[in-house]
Amino acid sequence: MTYKLLLASVLFTGSTTIINAQQPAMKHEDTEFYEPVPKVVTPGKSYGDAPSDAVILFDGNNLSQWVTANDTSQPAQWVVKDNVLTVNKKAGNIQTRQSFLDYQLHIEWRIPKTITGTSQARGNSGVFLASLGKGDAGYELQVMDSYNNPTYVNGQAGSVYKQSPPLANPNRPPGEWQTYDIAWTAPRFNENGSVKSPARVTIFFNGVLVQNGFELKGPTRYVGNPVYDTPHGASRIKLQSHGDPSEPISFRNIWIRPL
Numbered sequence: 001m002t003y004k005l006l007l008a009s010v011l012f013t014g015s016t017t018i019i020n021a022q023q024p025a026m027k028h029e030d031t032e033f034y035e036p037v038p039k040v041v042t043p044g045k046s047y048g049d050a051p052s053d054a055v056i057l058f059d060g061n062n063l064s065q066w067v068t069a070n071d072t073s074q075p076a077q078w079v080v081k082d083n084v085l086t087v088n089k090k091a092g093n094i095q096t097r098q099s100f101l102d103y104q105l106h107i108e109w110r111i112p113k114t115i116t117g118t119s120q121a122r123g124n125s126g127v128f129l130a131s132l133g134k135g136d137a138g139y140e141l142q143v144m145d146s147y148n149n150p151t152y153v154n155g156q157a158g159s160v161y162k163q164s165p166p167l168a169n170p171n172r173p174p175g176e177w178q179t180y181d182i183a184w185t186a187p188r189f190n191e192n193g194s195v196k197s198p199a200r201v202t203i204f205f206n207g208v209l210v211q212n213g214f215e216l217k218g219p220t221r222y223v224g225n226p227v228y229d230t231p232h233g234a235s236r237i238k239l240q241s242h243g244d245p246s247e248p249i250s251f252r253n254i255w256i257r258p259l
């Protein structure tokens with residue numbers, strides 16, 4: 001399609017949605033790639049204590065800041081024990097009670113030392129940087145065991161799932177706590193629903209830069225190419241209860257600074 005023709009059809013339809021709807025049928029493999037493999041880096045030892053102006057989302061005591069993703073009138077049903085939050089796979093995803101636009105987020109996670117499985121079925125979870133409601137709708141930062149566990153690189157830990165592989169692989173071995181420090185800029189939309197500015201994210205994984213101002217192409221899609229088809233404002237943050245059969249993973253020390 002020529003530029004003029006494309007422009008004309010965008011003007012005519014008022015958005016690019018119809019053009020994108022013309023994608024040929026795709027398989028999930030079509031958006032998974034395996035090279036280049038991010039280099040392995042051994043991270044330093046540091047933790048991120050909450051600064052004075054942070055909103056505490058989980059400090060080890062309770063899940064008062066979280067609700068069930070598929071029914072936000074219900075409290076979150078994951079397990080809090082010994083100051084640690086563990087996924088309850090029967091309860092599904094959980095998300096924050098509050099919504100956020102642009103923010104700095106700190107979250108720590110741990111793959112069980114006894115984890116089993118391979119590729120995506122090994123400690124899979126996720127942080128949806130902006131939830132778009134039920135299920136896995138939203139923008140997923142992948143969480144899983146990527147310590148000596150190859151998978152498609154744009155699906156390993158530290159990836160913006162199926163959009164951007166991490167710039168390095170600083171995974172710690174299963175059983176050790178790991179950190180994400182995230183700067184999220186939410187997408188902005190025009191009144192007609194078209195994108196004014198895409199979402200942008202910078203992520204430090206165990207203190208190592210793995211996403212550097214990456215501009216997202218849209219909410220995460222398991223099949224097909226991402227596209228901004230759901231205009232939204234401030235959103236909840238969601239944690240994933242993934243359906244793979246491996247042992248559930250844990251979280252701790254979750255705090256946020258709205259910007």
Ligand code: MG
Pocket residue numbers: 124125126140142143240242
């Ligand atoms: Mg996941």
